[in-house]
Amino acid sequence: xxxxxxxxxxxGAAGCRRNExxxxxFNWSGYISPRVVPRFEEETGIQVRYAVYExxxxxxxxxISGNSGWxxxxxxxxCLQPMLRQGLLAPLRHGWLPNLANLExxxxxxxxxxxxxxxxxxxxxxxxxxxxxxLAPAPDFWASMWEARMERRxxxxxxxxxxxxxxxxxxxxxxxxxxxxxxxxxxxxALAQKRLLRGYLNAEVLDQVVAGDVQAAQAWSSSAQQxxxxxxxxxxxxxxxxxxxxADGAVVLRESRRAEAAHRFLDYLLRxxxxxxxxxxxRSASCIRLPAELRANAxxxxxxxxxxxxxxxxTPPVSVQxxxxxxxxxxxxx
Amino acid sequence: MNRLRxxxxxxxxxxxxxxxxxxxxxxxxxSVLTRGAYGGVELPLSLESWLRLADPLYLGILARTVAMxxxxxxxxxxxxxPLALFLSRAGNRKNLYLHxxxxxxxxxxxxxxxxxxxxxxxxGLINTTLIxxxxxxxxxxxxxTPGAVLAGLVYxxxxxxxxxxxxxxERMDRSLLEAAxxxxxxxxxxxARVVIPLxxxxxxxxxxxxxxPCLGAYLTPDLLGGSKTVMAGNxxxxxxxxxxxxxxxxxxxxxxxxxxxVLLAVWVRREKEPLL
Amino acid sequence: MRxxxxxxxxxxxxxxxxxxxxxxxxxxxxxxxxxxxxxSLRWYRAAFGDAQLAEAAANSLLIGLAATAVATAAxxxxxxxxxxxxxxLVAAALHLSLVTPEIVTGVSLLAFYQWVFRFAGLRLGxxxxxxxxxxxxxxxxxxxxxxxxxTLDPALxxxxxxxxxxxxxxxxxxxxxxxxxxxxxxALLAFTISFDxxxxxxxxxxxxxxxxxxxxxxxxxxxxxxxxxxxxAVIVTxxxxxxLVSERLRRA
Numbered sequence: 001x002x003x004x005x006x007x008x009x010x011x012g013a014a015g016c017r018r019n020e021x022x023x024x025x026f027n028w029s030g031y032i033s034p035r036v037v038p039r040f041e042e043e044t045g046i047q048v049r050y051a052v053y054e055x056x057x058x059x060x061x062x063x064i065s066g067n068s069g070w071x072x073x074x075x076x077x078x079c080l081q082p083m084l085r086q087g088l089l090a091p092l093r094h095g096w097l098p099n100l101a102n103l104e105x106x107x108x109x110x111x112x113x114x115x116x117x118x119x120x121x122x123x124x125x126x127x128x129x130x131x132x133x134x135l136a137p138a139p140d141f142w143a144s145m146w147e148a149r150m151e152r153r154x155x156x157x158x159x160x161x162x163x164x165x166x167x168x169x170x171x172x173x174x175x176x177x178x179x180x181x182x183x184x185x186x187x188x189x190a191l192a193q194k195r196l197l198r199g200y201l202n203a204e205v206l207d208q209v210v211a212g213d214v215q216a217a218q219a220w221s222s223s224a225q226q227x228x229x230x231x232x233x234x235x236x237x238x239x240x241x242x243x244x245x246x247a248d249g250a251v252v253l254r255e256s257r258r259a260e261a262a263h264r265f266l267d268y269l270l271r272x273x274x275x276x277x278x279x280x281x282x283r284s285a286s287c288i289r290l291p292a293e294l295r296a297n298a299x300x301x302x303x304x305x306x307x308x309x310x311x312x313x314x315t316p317p318v319s320v321q322x323x324x325x326x327x328x329x330x331x332x333x334x
Numbered sequence: 335m336n337r338l339r340x341x342x343x344x345x346x347x348x349x350x351x352x353x354x355x356x357x358x359x360x361x362x363x364x365s366v367l368t369r370g371a372y373g374g375v376e377l378p379l380s381l382e383s384w385l386r387l388a389d390p391l392y393l394g395i396l397a398r399t400v401a402m403x404x405x406x407x408x409x410x411x412x413x414x415x416p417l418a419l420f421l422s423r424a425g426n427r428k429n430l431y432l433h434x435x436x437x438x439x440x441x442x443x444x445x446x447x448x449x450x451x452x453x454x455x456x457x458g459l460i461n462t463t464l465i466x467x468x469x470x471x472x473x474x475x476x477x478x479t480p481g482a483v484l485a486g487l488v489y490x491x492x493x494x495x496x497x498x499x500x501x502x503x504e505r506m507d508r509s510l511l512e513a514a515x516x517x518x519x520x521x522x523x524x525x526a527r528v529v530i531p532l533x534x535x536x537x538x539x540x541x542x543x544x545x546x547p548c549l550g551a552y553l554t555p556d557l558l559g560g561s562k563t564v565m566a567g568n569x570x571x572x573x574x575x576x577x578x579x580x581x582x583x584x585x586x587x588x589x590x591x592x593x594x595x596v597l598l599a600v601w602v603r604r605e606k607e608p609l610l
Numbered sequence: 611m612r613x614x615x616x617x618x619x620x621x622x623x624x625x626x627x628x629x630x631x632x633x634x635x636x637x638x639x640x641x642x643x644x645x646x647x648x649x650s651l652r653w654y655r656a657a658f659g660d661a662q663l664a665e666a667a668a669n670s671l672l673i674g675l676a677a678t679a680v681a682t683a684a685x686x687x688x689x690x691x692x693x694x695x696x697x698x699l700v701a702a703a704l705h706l707s708l709v710t711p712e713i714v715t716g717v718s719l720l721a722f723y724q725w726v727f728r729f730a731g732l733r734l735g736x737x738x739x740x741x742x743x744x745x746x747x748x749x750x751x752x753x754x755x756x757x758x759x760x761t762l763d764p765a766l767x768x769x770x771x772x773x774x775x776x777x778x779x780x781x782x783x784x785x786x787x788x789x790x791x792x793x794x795x796x797a798l799l800a801f802t803i804s805f806d807x808x809x810x811x812x813x814x815x816x817x818x819x820x821x822x823x824x825x826x827x828x829x830x831x832x833x834x835x836x837x838x839x840x841x842x843a844v845i846v847t848x849x850x851x852x853x854l855v856s857e858r859l860r861r862a
Contacts (some may be wrong), residue, residue, distance in 0.1 A: 024817050029832075049818070051817075055576070057575070057576035061575040061576060061578060064372060067732070068734070069735070069817030070817060082371075085372070086372055197562070198475070198478055199562060200560075200561045203832070204832050207832070213457070318371045321371075321372070322369070328577070329569075329572065329577055329579070330391055332569075333391050333392065333395050338777045338778060342688065342691035343688055343691045343697065343700060345680075345684035345688070346685065346688035347700060349684060349745060350700065350704070350707065353745040354707045354710075355703065356722055357719050360718065360721045361717065364721055413622060416622075419615060420619040423612070431619075437627075437850060438627060438629075440802065440854075441846040441850045442849055443808075444806060444823050445845055446629065448633075448826065448830045448838065449630050450629055451830060452629070452632065452633055452644075459632050459636070459644050462644045489626070550712065550713060551711075552711070552713040557831070570713050570717060571713055571716075571717070571813075574717045574720060584721070587713075587718065591710065594710075595709070598709060
């Protein structure tokens with residue numbers, strides 16, 4: 001076989017795979033039950049390529065070009081405005097989403113997207129401290145993550161907003177602060193904390209927490225619950241100074257040419273039985289109404305007095321976003 | 335001849351122009367543009383990215399990168415020289431021993447770096463062995479330290495040092511050593527005053543073959559150093575992905591290239607045999 | 611001194627081979643922890659049963675073969691042309707591609723592709739990865755071919771030309787057959803480099819072009835399943851075998 005024939009057949013083989021009905025879904029890791037995608041494929045005949053990411057930044061880096069190839073992604077609610085301003089989103093067609101009524105009442109018109117024009121709320125939670133029960137006293141303040149006794153046994157999230165937010169809350173300020181001076185003070189705190197840290201890790205740290213190598217980790221409530229399912233020695237605390245709340249929702253990207261298939265997938269996720277399945281894997285509070293017994297979990301659905309300490313992330317103005325990114329680069333490089 | 339030669343050169347020239355030169359030109363232009371609101375590049379032209387590089391924070395990263403590369407080179411030299419000496423005297427088993435040195439290198443670089451994670455983790459082989467032997471109670475935190483990155487880089491680049499050293503030592507004239515011995519030199523003396531100077535072209539070649547790639551290292555510090563050991567490669571990767579600051583990342587990339595090219599220019603001037 | 615050197619060499623060989631040997635050994639471990647609990651093939655079964663791994667392996671193979679084919683063809687011709695008469699510019703560009711750190715190659719190609727895609731309605735995918743791989747594989751083929759060419763006697767081609775053959779025919783029927791081992795060696799080297807690449811691929815890959823190193827990297831970072839040990843063992847053995855063959859050909 002000469003080279004030309006070979007090249008032709010290779011190109012042909014590459015092209016063949018693209019002819020199936022396809023949907024490309026990019027989601028947080030551990031956010032879907034392993035049975036959901038095969039069931040959806042069987043029911044609809046639509047082949048789904050499903051890939052995962054660990055942070056909003058990782059997703060945005062791929063998607064911001066406007067021609068990434070993804071159809072559905074799951075940004076956190078505060079990323080919605082920036083994505084909208086960049087022209088990345090396609091409006092949702094409610095006519096194709098009959099199951100939207102299954103959403104919890106407060107997520108039927110959330111403050112960040114009151115008519116649900118752009119996003120379908122999926123899972124929500126708060127950021128707190130996942131820790132080993134052997135730690136005494138228990139770290140239920142953000143300030144506990146700055147104590148010398150924690151050296152090399154703690155991690156923080158690999159997320160600029162979360163790390164700076166925790167530092168701001170420790171200083172008694174709001175995690176949503178837009179003040180440059182306050183942000184720089186928070187950065188100083190974060191730099192002081194850095195030498196105590198094992199690293200900045202998201203879901204990658206769970207294994208080490210379960211194994212006991214990491215004693216305390218800044219974690220999202222869903223990750224925490226997943227870890228607590230694996231090990232009885234773990235606890236989760238919503239810090240007393242306050243904590244941020246987030247809601248991850250699905251959006252259809254404007255570049256997608258498979259709007260109908262995308263909406264069918266979203267409608268599938270909105271089904272009550274599918275939501276329960278996803279809950280068993282993701283272990284997160286769901287924006288879709290779950291049966292009462294699943295909502296009785298105090299870690300995922302904190303009681304009113306705890307919830308009162310939480311504040312939803314707000315989209316920062318562009319200049320603050322730029323400052324945050326720059327401060328984060330400096331924290332990582334320091 | 336010229337026409338045939340031009341045709342023969344065409345595919346490679348195309349690849350080099352379109353996929354090597356043009357990309358570098360693009361990032362050169364990006365380095366003087368401004369970052370868009372959430373990423374991307376836009377006008378106006380600005381030298382801000384280059385000026386930002388002069389910040390002690392980033393000069394510190396460059397310094398740390400150079401220091402790490404130098405440490406790796408020195409360790410490779412210290413570890414590799416005796417090995418190269420052994421190889422040059424190995425007699426008829428030379429090829430076998432040489433293959434044994436190169437064999438790990440020929441397999442996957444990613445896998446070899448992961449192998450070090452497997453060894454150094456808290457639940458990794460070294461810790462479980464030490465605990466099993468009763469030498470320690472709590473696992474040592476070996477991973478995510480500069481030491482882990484150093485070990486990983488030395489492991490990955492040792493063959494690059496050993497081969498040129500071996501080549502230089504093999505070519506060495508044995509009669510010179512005999513002459514030194516006849517003149518009453520101790521083995522250590524003849525090593526220091528005869529062997530090492532004669533091997534110096536090999537030492538220089540090996541140093542360059544280790545130092546330059548280490549300057550641009552990304553995967554090893556990423557996997558073995560966590561986010562604590564930031565080298566130039568990590569900074570660049572971060573700016574082009576999570577931080578979405580392409581102008582700054584471009585400036586950092588070109589600065590790194592400049593350092594490498596300057597070092598190479600100094601080396602090429604002293605060497606005679608080109609690679610191509 | 612001889613014995614000391616021998617002992618020392620043994621130590622260094624241990625250092626060089628132990629990590630990989632340990633990895634391969636524990637890929638057969640029945641337990642998921644680093645405590646030996648008996649021989650088992652479960653991780654191999656898990657790895658071979660994983661659809662994502664299978665697709666990634668297929669992608670890696672496809673990209674590797676395509677990139678190798680292009681790089682070998684272009685590189686052989688280029689090496690021959692440079693041997694006939696040196697071109698400073700091309701040689702300089704090849705040197706540049708050799709010393710550029712992978713991360714810089716990756717980000718510059720990403721920037722370039724995205725810039726081009728603004729005008730053409732394309733996106734990142736398998737074709738962009740293949741292009742990127744050709745870029746960094748080319749120089750290795752050229753080096754392998756030129757190293758061999760330097761050992762050839764130019765008189766052979768001249769004789770063919772004197773006998774009335776065209777330059778193309780002289781190349782094809784005199785030089786190229788003598789060059790085959792080096793070309794094959796260069797091709798195998800290029801394939802190994804392409805198959806193993808993570809840094810450049812991760813930056814320019816698209817939705818449909820996840821490669822095996824990308825999957826391994828994700829698995830290594832999450833630190834979850836020892837199946838990554840099994841996959842690593844297979845890759846290491848396969849690539850090692852390929853390069854041994856390449857070396858044999860090079861010295862042939």
